Each structure stands twice: as structure tokens, then as C-alpha cells.
Amino acid sequence: MSVILRNYPYDALQHGQEASLKRRLTMKDIELFAYVSGDINPAHLDREYAKTDLFHQIVGHGMWTGALISAVLGTRLPGPGTIYLEQTLQFTFPVMLGDEVTATVRVKKKLRKGRVVMECWCANQHGDVVVKGEALVLAPQEKIERAAVELPDVELRPHLPSAPQRD
Amino acid sequence: MSVILRNYPYDALQHGQEASLKRRLTMKDIELFAYVSGDINPAHLDREYAKTDLFHQIVGHGMWTGALISAVLGTRLPGPGTIYLEQTLQFTFPVMLGDEVTATVRVKKKLRKGRVVMECWCANQHGDVVVKGEALVLAPQEKIERAAVELPDVELRPHLPSAPQRD
Numbered sequence: 001m002s003v004i005l006r007n008y009p010y011d012a013l014q015h016g017q018e019a020s021l022k023r024r025l026t027m028k029d030i031e032l033f034a035y036v037s038g039d040i041n042p043a044h045l046d047r048e049y050a051k052t053d054l055f056h057q058i059v060g061h062g063m064w065t066g067a068l069i070s071a072v073l074g075t076r077l078p079g080p081g082t083i084y085l086e087q088t089l090q091f092t093f094p095v096m097l098g099d100e101v102t103a104t105v106r107v108k109k110k111l112r113k114g115r116v117v118m119e120c121w122c123a124n125q126h127g128d129v130v131v132k133g134e135a136l137v138l139a140p141q142e143k144i145e146r147a148a149v150e151l152p153d154v155e156l157r158p159h160l161p162s163a164p165q166r167d
Numbered sequence: 168m169s170v171i172l173r174n175y176p177y178d179a180l181q182h183g184q185e186a187s188l189k190r191r192l193t194m195k196d197i198e199l200f201a202y203v204s205g206d207i208n209p210a211h212l213d214r215e216y217a218k219t220d221l222f223h224q225i226v227g228h229g230m231w232t233g234a235l236i237s238a239v240l241g242t243r244l245p246g247p248g249t250i251y252l253e254q255t256l257q258f259t260f261p262v263m264l265g266d267e268v269t270a271t272v273r274v275k276k277k278l279r280k281g282r283v284v285m286e287c288w289c290a291n292q293h294g295d296v297v298v299k300g301e302a303l304v305l306a307p308q309e310k311i312e313r314a315a316v317e318l319p320d321v322e323l324r325p326h327l328p329s330a331p332q333r334d
Contacts (some may be wrong), residue, residue, distance in 0.1 A: 041249075046315075158321070
């Protein structure tokens with residue numbers, strides 16, 4: 001029951017065509033994003049600190065929303081075979097713990113030599129746009145249809161003082 | 168033995184000031200980035216597919232390098248209290264499995280009202296720039312010095328067919 005990934009080669013892309021992906025931001029996501037990026041900013045991880053911060057609560061990493069956008073580009077539209085060239089991001093609203101974020105990309109302009117400008121944005125469950133921007137991608141030339149590799153299960157456990165902490 | 172996070176408030180930031188962070192890209196990082204973003208593009212996860220792809224091997228998620236940049240901004244320069252407003256990214260070279268990537272940010276221009284333009288780039292162990300761009304941040308107003316919250320340990324295990332896979 002694996003997920004099948006399909007792409008839209010350059011010739012099949014249509015102006016205005018859209019694709020999306022929805023994720024609910026959990027504390028596990030925040031901890032994993034901190035682990036994988038090294039971004040241990042207390043605004044994302046430290047509940048006591050976060051109370052004193054601008055937003056008065058834990059907020060997600062802005063770049064997590066950038067990662068959702070890149071996920072839509074790389075898995076749905078144009079999908080596998082896409083080469084990521086450029087991305088702009090404007091962080092317009094914080095993402096709070098528990099928010100359901102929908103990342104959407106839309107074909108804005110087909111350029112020459114396989115290049116495509118994609119409009120990109122993420123919105124929360126209230127419809128607030130939390131990030132917006134544009135991507136420039138090199139769209140795939142050939143149709144690809146392939147079963148996705150299954151991801152491992154991920155388990156978080158309190159850090160043991162004896163074990164080395166990740167740099 | 169926790170890490171102490173310190174920031175540079177707007178008034179303390181100096182033109183040309185730099186900070187960096189170095190990470191070696193492991194398969195665990197790639198799997199975690201895929202898990203947390205939903206980006207299961209086979210270019211990052213599927214060794215057989217990757218052989219047929221442009222780069223002929225597994226490459227990291229471009230946005231992982233964006234995440235490293237955001238980590239330097241959020242933890243070192245300006246550090247805690249920074250509000251992320253905008254980021255541009257140009258992906259100039261692929262990141263290969265095992266690459267040691269150094270993310271660096273540099274104060275480019277102090278604007279009015281606490282806003283600062285930061286030059287940002289990541290380079291691999293050969294000195295190739297893999298991503299570059301600029302960030303616009305709202306620098307913190309006050310000095311913050313705080314022990315970082317300890318991250319949990321992260322363990323990956325082959326997915327059990329009986330367990331529900333993440334969407």
C-alpha cells in the first residue's frame with residue numbers, strides 16, 4: 001500500500017494548475033525540525049521563554065513552512081524530477097502549535113528551457129496566509145511514476161545524560 | 168552541560184559581523200527531513216531512482232540548507248528574539264549525502280525600526296556554495312542569554328506494516 005508519486009513534465013504543466021499538502025504542526029514536528037536543522041531557538045522549544053516572547057506561546061519554525069512548500073514542488077507539482085533553482089519566502093504570520101497548515105503551489109509562468117515560476121503559499125486553518133513567495137524550478141522533461149520509498153518510524157525519547165547530544 | 172544561547176540585539180549588531188554552523192548530512196537527516204516536511208521525493212530517498220537522476224546519487228533536500236540558515240539566524244546571529252520576515256534562496260549546487268555543510272550569515276545592512284538585511288549562504292567541504300540568498304529579520308531589542316532546552320534523542324526504525332504510516 002505504498003504511495004505512488006507522479007509528476008507533471010514541463011509540457012503537461014498548465015497555467016494556474018495547483019497542488020497542495022496539509023500538515024498539523026505537532027510538538028514532535030518542532031522537535032524533529034530543531035534536531036535536523038540545529039535550530040534550537042527557545043521560541044520553538046521553551047514553553048517558559050515563549051510566554052515572554054512576542055507571540056506568548058510556542059511557535060513553529062518559519063522554515064518548516066518553506067519545507068512544506070518544497071515538499072509540494074518535489075512530490076506533486078511538478079513532482080519527481082523537478083530541480084529546485086530559487087525560492088523567495090515572506091513570513092507573514094506565525095504558525096502555532098496544533099495549527100493545520102496547507103501548503104499550495106500554482107503554476108504562474110512557464111519560461112523557456114523548462115523553467116517554471118510557481119506561486120507558493122501556506123495558510124492556516126483560519127485562512128491566514130502564514131508564508132508566501134515564489135519558486136523558480138526546472139520542470140522534469142519526462143513522465144515519472146514511482147512507488148515512494150517507505151519512511152522509517154520515528155521515535156523521540158528524553159535525552160539520557162550519558163548519551164552524547166547531537167552537536 | 169546545556170548549551171547557552173545568546174543573542175545580539177539590534178544596537179550591538181555590526182556591519183560585516185558573521186556567524187556559522189556546520190552539519191554533516193546523514194541519511195538519518197534526510198529521512199527526518201522527509202518525515203517532518205512530507206517531502207518524499209525519490210531523489211532524496213530512493214537509491215535506485217537516484218542513480219538515474221541528474222546527479223546520479225542521493226541528494227539532500229534543498230530546503231535543509233535553508234533550515235540551516237534559519238538555525239544560524241535564530242540561535243547565533245542575531246539569535247533568540249529575532250523575528251524572521253523574509254528569505255531568498257538560490258540553490259546553486261546539490262548537497263550530497265555525507266557533505267559537511269557550513270551555513271553562514273553576515274550583517275549586510277541595518278535598516279530602520281530594528282530591521283536588518285543578512286547575507287546568507289551555505290558551502291560544502293570543498294568550498295562550493297550550495298545555496299545563497301538574503302534574509303530580512305527584525306532583530307531583538309533586548310539582550311537574551313538562556314540555556315537551551317535539551318532535545319530528545321531521535322531513533323529511526325524500519326516501518327512496521329501494522330503501524331499507521333504518517334500521512
